[in-house]
Amino acid sequence: MEAEKMKLRLDADVQKLEAERLRKGKIKAEEDLDSLKMDYKKLWLSMRTVGLGKTSE
Structure with missing residues (x-):
């Protein structure tokens, strides 16, 4: 009985540790996604500044 407890x-401890690791x-x-979004925004602004984002007419 004691071994079962x-x-x-x-x-329960293993489940708590696993949940913490997943969290x-x-x-x-x-955080990585937020960083990528910021990098994309900076790149987009840089491209717009130099005119790379425009289509040729």
């Missing part, structure tokens, strides 16, 4: 506690991964992915 210990196993359940260990299982941190999600936060990292969101």
Whole structure:
């Protein structure tokens, strides 16, 4: 009975650690996405400044 309780506690701890790891991964992915959006915006503004974004007529 005591071993069963210990196993359940260990299982719960493993699930908590896994959830924390996934949460941190999600936060990292969101930060990376924000960084990419900023880089894209800067690149787009640079292209617009030098006229690369225009179509030829």
